[in-house]
Amino acid sequence: MPLFKSRIKDALVQRREQGLTRQLKVLENSNGPLLTCEGSRFINFSSNDYLGLANDPELVEAWQAGLSQYGAGSAASPLVTGFSSAHRNLEAQLCEWLGFERAILFSSGFSANQALLFSLLEKDDSLLQDKLNHASLMEAGMLCPATMKRFKHNDTQHLESLLSRSPQSLVVTEGVFSMDGDQAPLERISSLTNQYDSWLAVDDAHGIGVLGDKGAGSCSAAQISPDILVITFGKAFGLSGAAILCSSEVGDYLTQFARHHVYSTAMPPSQAVALSHACQMIQTQEWRREKLTELGALYAEQMSGLKGFVDTQTPIKPFVIGESQAALSIAEELKQNQVWVTAIRPPTVPAGTARLRITLTANHSQKQILQLTRSLHQAIERNIDLSNEPGIHPSFESNIEAQ
């Protein structure tokens, strides 16, 4: 058998044997609170559309107006002829909102992160990343010529010990961590990077729009200004794409050297129009963040007695189960109650910390949250004995500590 063919076959068999095979599902209305799968309806607790913008008629209309004005595609990369006034306006709007001199647009957060690390880092540089950073950052870190070290999650003492040995590093953290919903200690990290003559880059994919004054994100909430801020448009913006915010000098540098910018087709101008509109909705529609806070409080009130509950200040509510199979069974059982949550298993999260990743959005109702929490209580009682003496489910116990 040819090399590649057997390699692919083996990898697929191994995945299956580990019970880790993932499947694409065709869903309808999955950008709203009620999704449809194979004719059945479910309350959707799996989307990253925290503010409920992805299917908002106002935003749909804005994109349509953009299409009428600018046509369909951008037809080229930005430096050729793909850059329009729609792109320029969006960049300017982001800069003013977030307090940076420059914004560079990308088609995805994945490419923005790769572009950033690949263009900035050279051989003998030091890159320090939080251990739980997104796959796009980890992969870029491993492939770039710099030496990457990972510090323990949110552990500023560990970070300081690494910085003291390699000052002039690039430190990269997320503002809000996607699988845990917790927040980085940005104020402390920022003072450490200043102290050790280093740069700080924050990927705020899950904080932008949700945290901070007018939704300006994790850095605004922590009152810091990192050297580089990455925001993505696939979560609270309800759309897709990303931007790197930075000084004008770094912006000039990225415009010249970031290959994902230079050699990739610009996002359609109509999308930039829609993003500008989303940006405005995020800043002015405070009720969406207030609603999230209310729903989060209700969720916490209903669930906080249970082991596996994790208190977060973000719409990401992990419920840690432990074993992959138990997480899958519970997610399946929830589906029988019309509740759709995703079981997140290794390798996305560390072994033994399989979890339900529950996300709240501004267009859920209180009633829907209660249906979630009631069903979750029932499913957990049936699948894991959490209410009994500690130690009865040892693997589960130790997994909670690992969090």
Ligand SMILES: *Cc1c(COP(=O)(O)O)cnc(C)c1O
């Ligand atoms: C989702 C996400 C990305 C990737 O963004 P896309 O626009 O979906 O490619 C990058 N970083 C973090 C932290 C994310 O959560």
